[in-house]
Amino acid sequence: MIPGYGGPMSDLPYAPSRIRALPSWLLGRAAARGHRLVADALAAEGMRMMHHAVLxxxxxxxxxxxxxxGRTLGIDPKDMVALVNDLQRDGLVTRTPDPGDxxxxxxxxSADGRRRLRRTQRLxxxxxxxxxxALTPAEREQLIALLTRIALPGE
Amino acid sequence: MIPGYGGPMSDLPYAPSRIRALPSWLLGRAAARGHRLVADALAAEGMRMMHHAVLxxxxxxxxxxxxxxGRTLGIDPKDMVALVNDLQRDGLVTRTPDPGDxxxxxxxxSADGRRRLRRTQRLxxxxxxxxxxALTPAEREQLIALLTRIALPGE
DNA sequence: GAAAAAACATGGGTGACACCAACGGGTTTC
DNA sequence: GAAACCCGTTGGTGTCACCCATGTTTTTTC
Incomplete structure (x- = not known):
């Protein structure tokens, strides 16, 4: 038997790990959980997170x-095409040629879009x-403030 | 000309948006930036973020x-197979049948794995x-503490 | 002890995001 | 007017998260 391997302690969940103290790792896990929660909620309206963000x-x-x-939300122009396609197909937005450019x-x-947006915002x-x-309101605001300062790539 | 559209103010970066006050959105953006930074750094060693985490x-x-x-890191067993395959192929870990189970x-x-890990940890x-x-050391610790509390799915 | 249930490692596959290169049409700059 | 730039679009890639299925080996249950 290999020492330290197996045994009665091996079913301890989440042994200490150096990785899980890195912001990049924690951000990945927290973002995955957030995305799962939001995506599941928005699925009731047939929308993905990016759809709601664009709308x-x-x-x-x-x-x-x-x-x-795309610049405002940090979405690639290519991806924006598909998103607006979906929203337009569902009658939530209109896409007309700009007369000035x-x-x-x-x-x-659209009006339907506004109604849909009210629901997806609530969700x-x-x-x-x-x-x-798990956070107090003050902690939540603090998290938002901290994230805002590290989310921007440029400055 | 459509009022409020185009014009001299349209080149303002990041107009205020309701979306960008949501934790889930900020987490996604911050995680994407963190992943980009770490992935670019680890690419010098030919490894991805998950390789480093597993190692x-x-x-x-x-x-x-x-x-x-997989349980410790929250990685799917199927994905773990591929990751350990890569690490084993590069001689960084050994995969032997457990004699007890x-x-x-x-x-x-492996010894090579330890050497590699030292470098990837630094990167x-x-x-x-x-x-x-953009954060002070105290703020960084605060961020880590807050993220730790919302990253876990269960409790 | 034998049957049922669970765990492990693998395989195959999907969906969501982020990102990149290229291109034709339009606009601004010089 | 020519050069440089912007816009929307098409095509593609890579990473991560997640699902179902299967055979083998334990553990549990009766």
């Missing part, structure tokens, strides 16, 4: 080009509440 | 089964330092 940004920014949406599409939210908020259920 | 866990836990590795493999780190730590460069 929300469109509602805030008014008629907006796909490129600016014929390169751009003016993406705008997303609830999932985030569950995600941060 | 580090093997070094800590001594001879250990793949199933327990013939279902299990006893995964153990990973440096990448995490860059990731949290």
């Amino acid at each position: 929300s940004a469109v509602a805030e920014l008014g008629p907006v080009s796909q490129a600016e949406l 014929r390169r751009k599409n003016a993406v705008e939210i 997303g908020d609830r999932a985030n509440a569950e995600l941060t259920a | 580090s866990a093997v070094a800590e836990l001594g001879p250990v089964s793949q199933a327990e590795l 013939r279902r299990k493999n006893a995964v153990e780190i 990973g730590d440096r990448a995490n330092a860059e990731l949290t460069a």
